[in-house]
Amino acid sequence: MFSFGKSSTKLCNPTRNGLDAATHESAPRAVVEQASLDQISRYRRVLLLQGPNGRFFSRLRDLLVAKGCQVTKVNFNGGDDLFYREGDLVRFTQPIVLWESFLRTLLVERCIDAVVVFGSSRRHHRIAARVAKSLGITFWVFEEGYVRPDYITLERSGVNADSPIASLELSDFPTLQAPPSARKFQHSFRKMALYSFWYFVGGILGTHRYPHYRHHKPFGIGELAQWIRSAYRKQYYRWRERALQERLLASDHPHFFLVALQVYNDSQIRVHSPWRRIEDFIEWTIHSFAEHAPTDSVLVFKHHPMDRGHTDYKAWIEACAARFGASGRILYIHDAHLPSLLHRSMGLVTVNSTTGLQALFHRVPVIALGRCFYAKVGLTYQGPLDAFWNDPGAVDMRIYARFRNFLVRVSQINSSFYADSMLVPVPDSLRYGWHGRFTRFLCAVGLVAADAYSGRPWDIFTAVNMLAAMVLG
Template identity: 40%
Template sequence: MSVAVFLQGPHGPFFARLAKRLSQLGVVTHKINFNGGDRFFGWGNAQVDFTGREVDWPAFFRRYLSEHKVDTVFAYGDCRRLHESAKKVCQSMGVAFIVFEEGYLRPDFVTMEWGGVNAFSSTNWSRQAIHQYLPRGRTPASPVGHTFWRRAYFASAYYVAMRLAQAEFSSYRHHRNRSWLKEGVCWLRSFYRKGLYKITERGLIRQLTEEFSGRFYLFPLQTCDDFQLRKHSDLLSIENAIDVVCKSFARNAPEDTVIVIKHHPMDRGFCHYQKLISVLEARYQISGRVIYCHDLHLPTLLDHAKGVVTINSTVGISALLHKVPTKVLGRSLYDLPGLTHQGSLSNFWQQPEPVDTAFFRRFHTYLYERTQVDGSFSRGITSTVDGVCDRFQEMGVKGSILPVSKPAGTDAKTDAK
């Protein structure tokens, strides 16, 4: 009988729903909680609160896996300090470490990989593996729809529960260095700014698609505390990245071009870079050639962009889909010859390497079928859980913690919420 442990999951009931389904299918499930938010949304045949110090966690976790004969561990993200330690323990004990993350393909997919995600992916991303892959013919499900308000609700509930149980988990330190009060204020500011930008940026999309069509480079920002920046690049911060890109643009880009710096929508209420950009415009003498925006429709921008510069955002995959030359500043699984610009950033502005569209189609299919599950962590959760279980079934005995066929009567109806 398989035994699975759930660590921290995405905000909301996704991990609880998955644990319940696996339990129905014969898997013994455990949930380890690190704070009140984990416990509020958590579920398992057995639950335990880890209230010790972070330095004590690896030894505790090793004993727990051994005592309960655990063969599989689930985690959301592999770069949180607790998950980094857990991953090392799993590797040393031969326990499967399955990582979920937001979809490499957005917005209607979630990522599910064995061992790690993003630049830590254990999937073979070589050209040979991609070319030799035989597609299974999977077709995407229906779009998920808008998830912003539900995500905001789940996040708010998580942080309130975390705050209420703070005394019980006094040693816990969240991977984001913000208090629950600051988090709430930032989300309220995000709601306000979302409405404000609908007004202030109303005519900007027309200007970019008409006056600057084919003459602007897009630089989509990532969240200020993104692990992609902290773990998968050598850049110091988003501010540092903006400085590097603006300086290179000023020195090397054609004089009739502009650069569009697009703020990350999930960071709308947490930070703002207009003052920095104004300073850099003056410093590098590119006043009037930098456009800072927030909530413009990304596919429309990509249809008219001359090129895309990214740290390692999944927007880079969208850019490749739109056949837009792309330069990656960090480390990313899609930064491959034939897909992205392999030369320097300074060279990119003048001579960007084109996208090999035939190779990208093969890459896209490979990425989708090997790492993506149709659905969302916050909407239509039951159908996402179905997709996860289907992936286990596809793995068969070798990589699955489930029986080869599901017991009768355990299928659930799709959650239409």
């Protein structure tokens, strides 16, 4: 990381920790270091909390153990048990109010040097960050890649709005060479969805063992159905919105601004923005656009692909547009190719989504309305949204390149949680066979039937094409 180190109080003798003050954090220094899994392997005793859905943390354990680390893992639910079964494993089955004291005792007893988590906004991870800081223990956080699709994020202390990068000015960034060409990973989203499906199955089956656990997406048949419905809706929206896609991607497309919606329960919305719900952000944005944007411009809301099975804002967007006199100027789309939309848009509006970084890459001006690590003077628009519609400015690509090169160096690892065969090979037991396709077919039939009786526009030709895509896809 690029950081100024400070001395820290360790729980155990430094020689036992394998990380003394002289080699790690004692003297003030400025270091630009390539992010890598080796940063974690330097610690003698590592505690893993929750990881991404799938086997990534179990493979990380194998890598760390091979390098001489002692690794302890805490499991919180049956989904964790499904993918992490071996080694020094501790199960937390108590109410969340007892988590802090439980964790503090565990850290002391195991003489932990570093805590590693996936996502810093989950409640038990926020508590863990606070406890680790109080005990002088380094806290490392994995997250989905800031630069997508072929990177994962690893930062010390926090990610997104809590990233150490958030407090730096652009003038603090050294000039670095562009990173080498990244390895590419195939079918990451599909494998992530598959792992997530089985994670929720494990969570449901393990409810009796973890009676007090509450996931950020509730375990239950309803949640599983929404994941399956997401696959169905992808095909449905592809057919329903094909005319709209053609209109937005045509050479004579309307002048439009793009709004990148985030997942309905995204902690970055609840913790790091002025809004508690996506609906409130939608309403506020439409009102500003209707009052201040040029009358010949259009506003396009892009749905988040991970939220496809859970929410549909069509009725809410249409109601807000009608209330503020902007009907016909507000559009809503789900699965159009994002880079193609960005190339044609006049500017991107987001709360704090990493879609903003993709937009900057495509030279599209960005305004970030929440706390965001890349919302910096010289990089993103700094004025109010009301003014953005009329003069979004232009992206200084020299500044962006400097920022991106630094970002990739200190926080990005060219890997995938789900599809990097060097770390996370997909077990044969999780691959689709004939029985898997038959199960998908039954689920698809049920969901198509449910939509047919839901009152939404529907036709048999679209349904047949969707069934074929889901079963054969």
